[in-house]
Amino acid sequence: MSNQTLHERRAKAMAQGQGALHPVYVDKARNAEIWDVEGNRYIDFGAGIAVNNTGHNHPRIQAAVQAQVERFSHTCLMVTPYDSAVELAEKLNAAAPGDTPKKSIFVTTGAEAVENCVKIARSYTGRSGLIAFKGGFHGRTNMTMGLTGKVKPYKAGFGPFPGEIYHAPYPNAYHGVSVADSLAALDDLFTCDIEPDRVAAIIIEPVQGEGGFYAAPPAFMQALRALCDQHGILLIADEIQTGFARTGRLFATEYSGVEPDLMTMAKGIAGGFPISAVVGKADIMDQPGPGALGGTYGGSPIGCAAALAVLEVIEEENLCERALQIGERMVGRLERLQSRFPQRIGEIRNLGAMIAMELVVDGEASKPDAELTKALIGEASRHGLILLSCGIRGNVIRFLPALTISDTLIDEGMDRLDEAFAALS
Template identity: 70%
Template sequence: MTTNQSWQQRKQQVIARGMGNLSPIYVEKAENAYVWDIEGRRYIDFASGIAVNNTGHSHPRIVNAVKAQLDRFSHTCAMVTPYPSFVELAEQLTERVPGETANKAMFVTTGAEAVENAIKVARAHTGRSGVIAFKGGFHGRTNMTMGLTGKVAPYKAGFGPFPNEIYHVPYPNAYHGISVEESLKGITDLFAADIEPTRVAAIIFEPVQGEGGFYQAPPAFAQALRQLCDQHGIVLIADEIQTGFARTGKLFASEYLGIEPDLITMAKGIAGGFPLSALVGKAEIMDAAAPGGLGGTYAGSPLACVAALEVLKIIDEEQLCDKALAIGEVMSKRLQDMQQRFADIGDIRVLGAMVAMELVVPGAGNKPNPELTKALVEAANQAGVILLSCGVRGNVIRFLPALTTDLSTINEGLDVVERCLAELVANA
């Protein structure tokens, strides 16, 4: 009999050390909110492939759509001979993004590619080169997107130098004492000391910082960014790679902010687990790149496009935005109850089914406790619940259950988390 540990040993012999894995859980099958490993153990999945499987693992409608497409063809390259699903998906997405402006779309394969192309399009449109991003932000692992990312370990350490003319300013964070005014002042200071606004092509931000710790952008901040970009002719990019496709209770988290971004990057939950990403934005801006300037061999795979079309139908017909809000309500109440019990829980942040619990050292303000965070992830995994951590300080537990998860399973998983946390605190 093969075991998780035997496969982990084999993996360590042939996979680069930098491509680590959270836990030695080797998956045999997965369905909706559950994963089974090769030893037959069942896990409640509170990670969903890092917010990819918003529609659950192996949703039968997505499986059937992809199987039907596979019977027809698997690849032609949309830049050579395109296909109807490529156009249909663009039609759907351009209609669904926030705002009334006419939009256009392009498809690539990964979230990092979507961000790279957003910067390319913004530079082509403005004729400028500078880009402003935010501390704590995460935008990918390519050279450009590492440069944009505002977190060194593990994403940037040892990989520089990065592209120039990228500038980072504080992201508003009430829990850590960074006000909207302070964040905006960071941009003003940049304009005074480092780069004039007429050389800035784009400002890129996450409506909810993902890897940075699930911190939400206040509407006043996003609206100030919109005004600033309008004033100086800067392209405003909303990175919705982790927040998109009903995760927050709306199709896109930008809808909470009362703004219309110029460009929106999408990936993760877009295609139910099939590799696909998109850049959608105002047609005038999107058309700045010359023919042949955008694309890729696997861009807009026909398998992924039909999966994404089915994802949108599932979101609508199974009311996943409402289900995300219901999951968030249950998680919020349970975590608040835990916070009353454990002084180690410093803050709880909830927007739909994008939920965070920040762990701190009791009695030490909001001093981070990354050791407890790591131990809780490991303990929960061993007890049958797949958890993820995040945060610049490594002390945030993030919950990303499939939006198709029933509430009894949510509570079952939280029972395990609470029990593991109680044991760790008692033995500390």
């Protein structure tokens, strides 16, 4: 069996829309390493897009899942529930930012979590309008595509999208968008497009994921909270990519001191097992009646068992602190690379272990280098390193290593990055 043979079979059997960034077919994975079907070893700086924050096949999570499978794999949470879902809800409610009593629901994907936030917000407020941000990513369903602020490849050809969705610029110092600019744009929306008392919710990623790993300044998050309070608008924090210790806090919103009304959680929640959650203020969460929320697979007992184990691993292995250490170590190496190629690497930025390198032409932020980005991902793969890209212009390399990765493996991976970058320069 070879990567090439499998890739040819895949092209014949699977729709091209569900793409494959690396033609590397995995045979096994452990912590921050992957081996393909040909026996080649890769250092994984993607972690399944921030899903495996606790590494591939963490023994604690494996054991929890195996124990659950021996008991039962599915009964449907909405039919005959189980203790692990109750315990997980209790733990997430306690961990969510702010002192207001919380409640949770469980679904299966991040997009489902966002969809349910919209349902809950509209039900609670009796309003229909939604505000999201340019560059944001919230999913691939029709509603979440509408909220997403990037056209290609997510929205092109799939419209029309639901109405009463509006987009404002996300603050971005590197590209000249200040907090004041973003707030002025929101005021302009209220003046020209939709009155604030028709807006159900504002949804924001505290660090934009697909948009390019730009972090919202705490002052902006605090201003949004005040704006929402002023107008009776709900504030939704999309923590799907930023959650579960990735940024050095359990949730990135904690950096701002803001308490969202609703939060979405997925990706790193269960170490690779499909489950997602909405956690929000109890009175808001209780607005929809019985049967209005949920889904057949929502709150899978296997996912619940894995998620409980993830929370234990994060606490016992101090992964929030480890994320900060990883960020510092990798940023140091990236800054050394930037000093060698200042005309090609425009900015290095991070919040904990959510790290980005923006590639440009002639050192200018206004000249994105998407071609170099694409080439670097391919070259890195040939050097045994798995990288991911992002950014609305396709010119950002994002680094999302497992938070359980060793310093030795980080250094080996960064050496391979240096080699790949040099090979293209």
